[in-house]
Amino acid sequence: MQRLFLIISTAAVLLTLPLNLRGLEYGGLGGRPANPNPAIPNSQNWFIYELAAGTVKEDAVIISNGGTEPVTALIYPADATRSSDGGFALKQQTETMTGVGSWVRLYPNDRPTFAAGSNTSIIEWCGSSLDGNGSRANRLTPTQKLELIAWCRGVANHELTIEGGREISLPFIMSAPPGLSVGEHTGGIVIQKKQPTADLTESGIQITTRVGVRIYQTVPGTVKKELRISGFNISPAAQPGYYTVTLSLSNGSSVSLNQLSRISITNLWTRQHQTIERPGQVLHDDELVINFPLKKPFLGRLRLQATVTYDVDGQPQLITSRIIHVTNVHWSLLIILVLVLISIGGMLIKRRRAHSNQETTRYTVKAHEDVSAIADRFHLSWQQLAKLNQLKPPYRLTPGQVLIIPKQKTSRTRSTSRKNH
Amino acid sequence: MNRLSRNLLVVLLSTVVATGPSTDIAYAANTTQLSQTINAGTLGVDIVDSSGNSVASPTVGFGAVTFSFDQQSGSGTLGASSQKIRLSNGRQPPAAAWTLSVAGSAPSALWTSGGDTFDFNNATAANGIMTVNPGTGTITPTNSYTSTGVTLGSSNTFLQGTRDSLTVLQGSTSASQPGRWDLTGVSLSNTIPATQPPGTYTLTLVLTAS
Numbered sequence: 347m348q349r350l351f352l353i354i355s356t357a358a359v360l361l362t363l364p365l366n367l368r369g370l371e372y373g374g375l376g377g378r379p380a381n382p383n384p385a386i387p388n389s390q391n392w393f394i395y396e397l398a399a400g401t402v403k404e405d406a407v408i409i410s411n412g413g414t415e416p417v418t419a420l421i422y423p424a425d426a427t428r429s430s431d432g433g434f435a436l437k438q439q440t441e442t443m444t445g446v447g448s449w450v451r452l453y454p455n456d457r458p459t460f461a462a463g464s465n466t467s468i469i470e471w472c473g474s475s476l477d478g479n480g481s482r483a484n485r486l487t488p489t490q491k492l493e494l495i496a497w498c499r500g501v502a503n504h505e506l507t508i509e510g511g512r513e514i515s516l517p518f519i520m521s522a523p524p525g526l527s528v529g530e531h532t533g534g535i536v537i538q539k540k541q542p543t544a545d546l547t548e549s550g551i552q553i554t555t556r557v558g559v560r561i562y563q564t565v566p567g568t569v570k571k572e573l574r575i576s577g578f579n580i581s582p583a584a585q586p587g588y589y590t591v592t593l594s595l596s597n598g599s600s601v602s603l604n605q606l607s608r609i610s611i612t613n614l615w616t617r618q619h620q621t622i623e624r625p626g627q628v629l630h631d632d633e634l635v636i637n638f639p640l641k642k643p644f645l646g647r648l649r650l651q652a653t654v655t656y657d658v659d660g661q662p663q664l665i666t667s668r669i670i671h672v673t674n675v676h677w678s679l680l681i682i683l684v685l686v687l688i689s690i691g692g693m694l695i696k697r698r699r700a701h702s703n704q705e706t707t708r709y710t711v712k713a714h715e716d717v718s719a720i721a722d723r724f725h726l727s728w729q730q731l732a733k734l735n736q737l738k739p740p741y742r743l744t745p746g747q748v749l750i751i752p753k754q755k756t757s758r759t760r761s762t763s764r765k766n767h
Numbered sequence: 768m769n770r771l772s773r774n775l776l777v778v779l780l781s782t783v784v785a786t787g788p789s790t791d792i793a794y795a796a797n798t799t800q801l802s803q804t805i806n807a808g809t810l811g812v813d814i815v816d817s818s819g820n821s822v823a824s825p826t827v828g829f830g831a832v833t834f835s836f837d838q839q840s841g842s843g844t845l846g847a848s849s850q851k852i853r854l855s856n857g858r859q860p861p862a863a864a865w866t867l868s869v870a871g872s873a874p875s876a877l878w879t880s881g882g883d884t885f886d887f888n889n890a891t892a893a894n895g896i897m898t899v900n901p902g903t904g905t906i907t908p909t910n911s912y913t914s915t916g917v918t919l920g921s922s923n924t925f926l927q928g929t930r931d932s933l934t935v936l937q938g939s940t941s942a943s944q945p946g947r948w949d950l951t952g953v954s955l956s957n958t959i960p961a962t963q964p965p966g967t968y969t970l971t972l973v974l975t976a977s
Contacts, residue, residue, distance in 0.1 A: 374811035374812075374813045374821070374853075374855060375811055375813075376808070376809025376810060376811040376857065377809055378807060378809050378858070387861070388861075388863050390807065390858070390859070391810075391858050391863040392863065410806065410809055412808070412809075412811075412857070413821065415821075427931060427932055428932070429866055429868040429932040429933060429934045430920060430921060430923045430930055430932070430933045430934045431920045431921050431923075431934040431937065432934075433866035433867075433868055433920070433932075433934035433937055434864075434865075434866045434868075434977050435866060435868040435870065435932035435934075435975060435977065436975060436977055437931075438870060438871070438872060438873050438874070438931075438973060440872065440873035440875075441873065441874065513806060534977055536975075538973075539813075541823060541824055542823060542824050543824070544824035544825070544826045544969075545824075546826055546828075546967060546969050547967070548828055548829070548830075548831055548967060549828075549829045549831065549841065549878075549880075549966075549967050549968040549969065550826050550827055550828040550829050550843065550969060551826060551827040551829070551843065551845075551955070551969070551970050551971065551972050552824065552825070552826055552969060552970070552971045552972075553814055553825040553826065553827065553845070553850075553971075553972055553973075553974060554872065554971060554972070554973045554974070555812045555813055555814060555825075555973075555974045555975075555976075556812075556973060556974070556975050556976075557809065557810055557811050557812060557975070557976050557977065558975055558976070558977030559977075560977055583902065584900070584902040584903050585902075590902070592921070623941065624916070624939050624941060625939055625940040625941055626864055626937075626939040626940065627864050635921060636918065636937075636939075637918050637919065637920070637921060638918070639918075
């Protein structure tokens with residue numbers, strides 16, 4: 347029985363092992379360069395070329411479907427465009443391409459069989475076939491030559507269906523047109539999911555998804571690299587309890603620049619300090635806006651400053667932002683503060699009322715009167731009367747001298763005198 | 768044969784059972800090798816349901832509004848719990864930056880209902896402008912990844928020829944790679960021109976990860 351259990355369980359584990367491994371894969375449409383150069387950073391993610399004007403490069407993009415179901419995709423090259431906040435975006439297929447998107451041609455189809463027989467590159471193959479001196483060209487009929495010319499021109503877009511878990515390598519040729527300006531030119535190869543039209547029963551939006559594999563084509567030459575901080579602000583975030591710190595970086599040069607932003611935050615009341623780091627790329631002729639969420643302190647005055655470092659020909663450059671301050675007191679503390687203020691205010695009003703009850707009147711000293719007699723008359727101690735009138739020892743009074751007497755006491759005196767009378 | 772040896776034989780036998788037919792038990796047991804190729808991953812974006820399955824025709828519903836003689840506004844949420852935006856970065860380190868942006872299917876696209884239309888990227892609000900506010904969204908990392916280095920875009924409006932593409936989410940080189948994040952709750956609103964004829968208006972937006 348134990349043996350049978352072991353057989354079944356081990357077999358079950360082994361049978362499901364490939365499925366588990368498949369589960370580790372990324373699911374969905376994607377693309378990546380087919381021929382990354384380990385010596386070029388990021389070439390496993392993006393196509394990074396340094397082509398002189400008037401030259402061409404042959405490459406391929408791998409299109410993968412990591413899901414389990416077949417997916418139909420539309421593949422096309424596109425110019426890069428600026429997204430808000432300095433993000434990298436690509437033009438829509440419906441737009442006219444004037445840059446990288448128009449310099450890439452796809453070669454999805456097999457080479458014509460009548461001219462097959464060579465495993466050389468497309469560039470060489472088409473060149474030798476069409477230059478008129480190639481042996482193949484001389485053997486072709488006019489119709490075949492036209493077909494060959496059409497094939498060698500490539501296509502601007504291609505639709506294909508990829509089975510789940512499969513990859514397809516799609517060759518393409520990138521041309522750097524003659525007269526292309528020195529600096530960086532960006533675009534990408536787009537893999538767009540084809541999906542059925544949604545049956546919307548109310549007004550709404552249909553969402554289409556796509557992935558772009560970036561192309562960075564740089565024409566070698568001297569370029570000025572300069573980055574500047576174009577904005578540094580703090581504002582309340584949509585999420586309660588948070589600020590949004592916004593740092594904007596402008597790149598006026600013709601190449602993208604990699605930078606490292608550091609936001610230094612000090613609470614001047616609690617002396618707590620933190621640094622937020624955010625590396626990133628600022629595209630050429632663009633502004634990158636980075637939003638940092640920052641938790642509001644319970645109590646404190648924050649001092650923020652950004653420093654940005656970037657590299658110019660191996661020399662690190664450092665730029666700093668203005669300093670901004672923001673004070674935050676948590677609402678619970680604010681309520682306590684308001685209550686304290688209300689209490690203090692109440693006490694002050696009470697004291698003022700009490701003080702107003704003690705308003706004074708004046709009394710003119712008559713002949714033969716002394717401090718004790720007058721104090722007795724107004725039901726005061728002679729010390730109170732002396733202090734109130736700032737009398738100094740030996741506390742002599744002169745007739746006609748005016749003394750200050752508390753009003754309360756005077757009224758009491760009056761009522762007392764009235765009673766006495 | 769002791770108990771350990773018997774169990775070992777059982778495991779070897781079951782290996783043969785699992786890996787396919789064989790005529791010789793002894794050879795199969797000694798030479799069985801398992802191999803599996805995992806290709807390099809890629810960047811990708813999809814709309815998935817709460818179970819993580821791809822949604823065939825994702826949509827964002829805009830609540831119905833009533834005909835009005837004044838300009839009014841319709842709104843919806845990009846990234847509901849049943850239609851989450853899933854950004855998957857299956858690439859291997861070192862990390863590379865990425866952007867998730869949203870754009871109309873063409874800068875000249877329009878909200879359309881039969882022959883009636885209005886704009887989503889006009890310079891004048893009275894003709895139709897869409898605002899996308901990723902700031903209302905929630906980023907949820909999947910697996911054991913974190914949101915470090917992943918930031919929401921700023922609230923912005925489409926403007927034909929100037930802001931054709933709006934950033935929804937950005938990943939810097941400090942973001943996890945590989946990494947996968949779900950985004951929900953991005954608010955969308957669109958001004959509707961005064962006296963716009965009643966109808967079921969639709970528009971196509973394109974989400975691009977690059």
